[in-house]
Amino acid sequence: MGNPPATFRHPGVLNTQASLDQVAAQLKAGDKARLAGAQQVIDYLAKHPIPTTFPSVVYAVAGAGSPTEDQIRRDAELAYACALRWATTGEATYARQARQVLDGYARNFQRYSTSPKPDGSPTEFRQTYLEAAWVAPTFVAAAEIIRYYRPRGKAGAGWPAADVAAFSGFLKKLQTDYVDPLPAGTNWVNNWQVSGAYAQLALGVWFEDRAEYEHGYRYALAVQPQVFYPSGNVKELCDRDCHHPQYTLTGLTNAAEIARIQSGDTTLYALHNQQLRVGWEKLLDALEHAPGSCADCAAHPAVWPGIETACAYYRTPRLATLRDRGAPYGVPGDDTFAGFTSLTQPTGGR
Template structure:
């Protein structure tokens, strides 16, 4: 989101979840409300999965592994596209400027500007951590450490707020914080050097994530729109990896597969691809899908396959969304029409889907392919965890170099 005004408007819409009430005795269709909570897909029981307690976490292992980041560096060193242009876009972001200053406050009120500070700080920390990982510029590591240390030492609480809006505040921000911390703590430069984050500071940040974020994520929010559940699951998974918490990881994993809420996989996405928020708008639908994609990638990096769950349901959901955004007609179930609101607005997350299903698995997703080609390089969103995906998630063939073996390790 490129302006504070747009950001605040979108955030306000994300938080609300109540159907439209009667106004002056005239009842309007509920789906005409911008905060409409649409019906969930029927759902189906999926095989339970868990990360065994004796299986150590892979580090770094949230959205990026050591091998993946090292491979991206090789593409960049060779001046190959689309990575080179995507790196320039990351470097040009307002959140990766070296004069960025954290604005974190001790208590976050999900109804005022402090939530904006939280989202921007989390996004900036993640962006700087990525730049340090991919360029070796220690100034970016130092800046990311400054931002995380500010949160680790100052952040005491996220207020629950009206309608439990503090829960989704935690879901929208904690994943980027944890992703930044994971890179600073575990990525190693080609010469073996680390970011230099003091262990004491890292432990303080870890304790803050568990004490401040995790309580807000627990229980999720099953009665609200599914992007809430999905965002909270992704953040819980991200935090669990950094904190080495098997119980937390498996809690999110179980909910993704068989949770009762709108954000679990087969409640959020119908077998033909329509999602629970299709009748609401396409911005929130993309938010929910991107969070589920983040869950799948985090699980994959820990050796668990969520991408193939329910017959590649996530791929079906993304192809349906991409087809509608491309201006095509799509199948709609029930009496609620698909909403045209947000049809022309793109949100990050597609590169993860393209890489896994198309590049690695060979699935034919023509509309996902069209979408990533149209919107490269994929940028950042203050709410969505997967960001700068062209730079960090694509491992297909270079556009300007001889063909070679560049598949994702």
């Protein structure tokens, strides 16, 4: 259980060669669900032009945001959108645009720093750990496609080896300076640790780093039981609000999906009698303000796109109901986790 794959699979973070081939074929055949998912990508690209400048220092602001923090989150999603659009259409323009974003951070990013919160109090430096853990997997998901995917009958994206190496340097900064220090930098267990584990898994795939991958996997195994109450509710759902628990659920789901893709390991999906599935279903209870629910989320109806991935794996009526509340899915409103799952995930399950 939990051994890294003997050979890492590429693309291998949220998507594979086969899954992207299937998406492209279904789009060509006019599949309505896929077309609706593709429209989310098209709309995101129309709303967000490719940037021409990239921050050298990204300023994290706890509980708020900054122009540079907003940009790096947005640009990670943008690179992923371009990569998906290229993979599903074969149009080289989108590959070039994805590379422009990836190369922009490789050439310009130097570090994270902090700025004061809106009330003037300081942002703790460990906020940078979380910010990096959010963007790293989305950047990796985009870069895996651009580096490795081959559209049927067409050449790859043509990403020069020197540029790939430079981008790897950017990711190594995120890993070494921010993602890997996250566990020791916090004294609580919630969506932060989940995000860190997910990021380590993704970075382990990119670098073919068995130790990093294993660390992320083991960390996810250790953290998952600690973020749920015995009732099955995510603790943050009962104790905090309606969106932070979805960070936890989406991060765990994405971590489980990477493990499934890489080695067929479904332990994170199955752990503790499908605790992850139950957590998503408890979120639906809160959204419906069901009797006995620990929270009332009826006034906060947004559902994070990780539900598509969970629904595709578990294939339960309750998860389908939850999925249908927000489909088709683009990106979460705060650009924290890779979106566009209504395009990439099989709506009928696996």
